[in-house]
Amino acid sequence: MADLAVAVAGASGLVGSTIVELLEARRFPAASLRLLGSKEVPGRKISYQGTEHAIGRLEPDSFRGIDLALFATSAEVSRTAVPWALDAGARVIDNSHAFRMEPGVPLVVPEVNGDTVSGDTMLIANPNCCAIQLCVALAPLARAAGLRRVVVATYQSVSGAGRGGMETLENERASAGGAHADTARGPGVFAHPIVDNLVPEIGPFSRDGYTGEESKICEETKKILGLDELRMSVTAVRVPIQTAHSQAVWAELTEPLPPDEARRVWERSPGVVVIDEPGRSLYPTPRFVSGRDEVFVGRVRGDPSVDSGLAFWVVADNVRKGAALNAIQIAESFIAV
Template identity: 50%
Template sequence: MSSVKNVAVVGATGAVGRETIRVLEQRRFPVGELRLFASPRSAGMTVPFAGREVPVRALECVPAEFEGIDLVLVSAGGAVSRRVCPVAAAAGATVIDKSSVFRMEPDVPLVVPEVNPQAIRRRPRGIVANPNCATIQLVVAVAPLHRAAGIRRMVVSTYQSASGAGEKGRAELEADTRAFLEGRAPVQSTFARPLGFNCVPLIDRLLDDGSTFEERKTVEETRKILEAPALRIAATTVRVPVLVGHSAAVFLELERPLAPEEAWAELCRAPGVVVVDEPSVGKVPTPRDAAGTDAVYVGRIRRDPSVEHGLALWVVADNLRKGAATNGVQIAELLL
């Protein structure tokens, strides 16, 4: 890598923000100055980076905060993104936003570097969108199969960890699990139902058609990234009592025949994919195995006999890293 960049991280003390800072250091991104921003209650804290403690500033959303900054990574939620991204871009920075605010805007590229790196070339507003965490791992896994045999229809069920709701989600799962074991009242404020020892098929708000916004994001973002606007997709998203790591059961109806062995070979060649597929000896991808890593793990690759040219697979990734922080830093690397 070359060309040192001055970098700002907005939402620096949240789960994804802290992971972003770690990933910048681990991947040796050429950071010159690093500015960290968060809410006023986090001002004055410090975050470790490259052997030093970097102070956190209270975000004011004014252009002066981004003067001299080349790259801004934003992971502070939609309301903050809506305010800060245009300000930072107008100050001359390229903004990588991890909220859903800009993802479906036609003049904002939605990028997964292993799948559609070319999309980053056209960014007239100076903003690049990072997809939804579950969508990222899904498209990394299915894109090589789409190129090989064409996807006619996809049915996907995601099993998403508590940390997908941030630090407060992870803390609530831990507290509710203890409450359940100790016979106390459930702890619930972040999720639609108590999450300890439970599965909750409601993520984000409910829409008029009975789907959730999380499910709509899965459908619409996948179509945009794959450049397949007519692709038929049915999605169900479920919150599960896992601390870190999202999983997905994926069923594909393909345009052309693709044997499981051929799919296995395509996935083994695909960037960012690790195939773990020896179920007879218990070698299958799990969230615990994926936590702390950047790959998308695929296993249980098999024929789906319910449709012509059907294929089924299981996909797992760390939602805080590849599902958010690492994908954002990989986008930044495309800009070097």
């Protein structure tokens, strides 16, 4: 495929600006780049290949002449603007949850189900950040031994809430001045102070007691893995770190898979790095993983509470593999189709 005319919608946001950085770093074949914002960004420019690009306003005719549109906008904006891009003939990769569960729209993690994208696929949904890293870790187990049940506790960094989340943590740290976090409460994006705290609320609560984030992880994981009957339960927690999401995972398998064999399965799997030497205190941590592209697995052990169970720890950079990088990898995969 020849070089493409590319547009990035939501370019001024955390994920959008990271998409631009990665397009350049990965030498994506972009003949031209158009940056768009859903809100006015007076004078804002982003550097790409040594040139400053102004951010234009997202409008119905913004996608004229565009081959590929990468959306890093809210679901509300995507529902309005994605049809503009499709009507203009652009292929779309959307990072919001607007289309993820729609029948006929592929929800793609290239290492797991990249084969769901064909040459004529025009709209592809980029999954939830936690679902992406979870599926990269679960898919090799599903292929090797089958999956019956998965329980997950997430520890999600504030960057999952965008720049506003990161600024909230920094502002609370600055205003605390050594005082208890409760005295530092100011304007922010979380239900409670985040500094020196954990907040088990990401997204609105539903009648069943689960949050929107928890439901997304369950629903999207099943769709990506193609396991509609997989039993799952998730507790999602916001933690006071800037970048990288961590997950404690308990997987009940269909067939026994000893921890050593599970490690070998992951070591052969694309996009997975195993760090698991507990005797030397070696395992993935958010600080180590930040800025990296892979999904990291460690603390692998048997789960004695069930037959054929494994417990393990998964960490990934939520802005990169959990959002921007995965979107670009999807685009790279269909360039080759």
